[in-house]
Amino acid sequence: MSSSTKKRQTMAKMTRERELREKRVRKQEKKDEKKLAAAAAEIAEAAGITLEADEDADEVGIPLEADETGGQAASG
Secondary structure (H helix, E strand, C coil): CCCCCCCCCCHHHHHHHHHHHHHHHHHHHHHHHHHHHHHHHHHHHHHCCCCCCCHHHHHCCCCEEECCCCCEEECC
8 A cells, every 4th residue: 555645855855965966066077177287287298388377477467378488478
């Protein structure tokens, strides 16, 4: 004899599940960012370009651009 009524999920359970899904998405995004950064570093290393940012230029919002010698130079 099975019951014909549906069991309903509580709001707390639905919230827990939503938070877990969001956490998994954030974790996957972080993994993807790390993979992209590693790939960019590998490509830059092969091309002979350094990807280290100039801290002073970064603080004032000056973008960094590669100069003709393959290094980094602040434009401005």
